[in-house]
Amino acid sequence: MESLEQIKSRVEAGVTGANAEIVQNGSPSQQHSLLIDNEHAVAVARFLRVDPALCLDFCSNVTGVDWLDRTLKRTTKVKKLIDGQEKEIVETIEEKIPGYLEAVYHLYSMTHKHGPVIIRMRTADRRESARLPSLTPIWRSAEFQEREIFDLYGIRFDGHPDLRRILMWDEFEDHPMRKDYREPDDYEWEPTPHDAVLERAKQYYPARPQIDGAEQITAQP
């Protein structure tokens, strides 16, 4: 199979106006992925599917990722003139990255027996503009998994044939896999709580009985 750089350049050549970016994966798996722009996502997906060299005809997995607002700290060495002398100073630059949601697609080719090629798309933000184009028209197997992402992460997929909740009930309003989700408070009966659960369960603990003077009696030798 072609390298991801080759795929990226061929995608950009094959789909006019498309913009792809390689997202590095620093873990031992080294599964780098291709970040594609939302506007041309469907065209890029169709290209990946019909291209004779790639022929990625099987979408094995679609998943979501939640990225909260974060600040990235980078340290760079900058040469500066201080008191007429040139010195190297370590500067830290803080970069604020607003939160977004991601959908990640793992693609394989049954024809050529290769893969995976991983593509991902990002939403503009985590609230009103959490929308992405649906790739279900390209890969039918994405239908239920996009519904699951809609259910658990709250990404709306434009062009999805049947976008409903799939795991939770229709009246449910939250998105449980989001990092800022807080589950309902039913911690009143926790036989063996620990850590964060213990902190929440403690709210339900009965007040210790106060016996007048009893503490002093037991404290005496």
Add this chain to the structure above:
Amino acid sequence: MGEQIDEKLRIELQRQGVWVSSMQELYNWGRKNSIWPLQFGLACCAIEMIATAASRYDIARFGGEVFRPSPRQADLMIVAGTVTKKMAPQIVRLYNQMADPKYVIAMGACAISGGPFKQGYNVLKGIDRYIPVDVYIPGCPPRPEALLHAFMELQRKIDSQKLTGADKAEFLKPEQPSEFPVPKFGQHDLEPPANPDVFHPAIIERS
């Protein structure tokens, strides 16, 4: 039984070929040896329940082999597996549709308390939040022997139930409800999250 006839006399009569019994004993003997469970399973515990019904463990030895597909014909509900919050209203509805007298076995850690999924957002933390449970079986999943043990415990309970008097069985009392409110799907959780008339969590003394 002991109130009506002397126990020694009864044994003596039995030796002579005269069998003396009471209506209550006969009635309970019939009930406890033909408990028909409701045929449904929710998760991996159901596999153990199926094994219990199959020939190796053979729940038919205890008269419980007739798994009924209709709640109208069932006496026992074996809640075998994880009860998700989406499934909980259906479980309560099935329980409401069963005819009295009816019994519930909560099988496995999930049905008792939510088990390994207790801190999850989608799992009910024990079916006893909505319906009364007669026998709890811990285990993940419990072995078929454990289910048979629970079945025998239930038989013992049925056998000890009285038909008359002040301490007669709960299901014979007209004020005792046989239907329980079905929880509704809320915006964040089931509403209500537990039925306070049924759910009484134990108060644990902590130091």
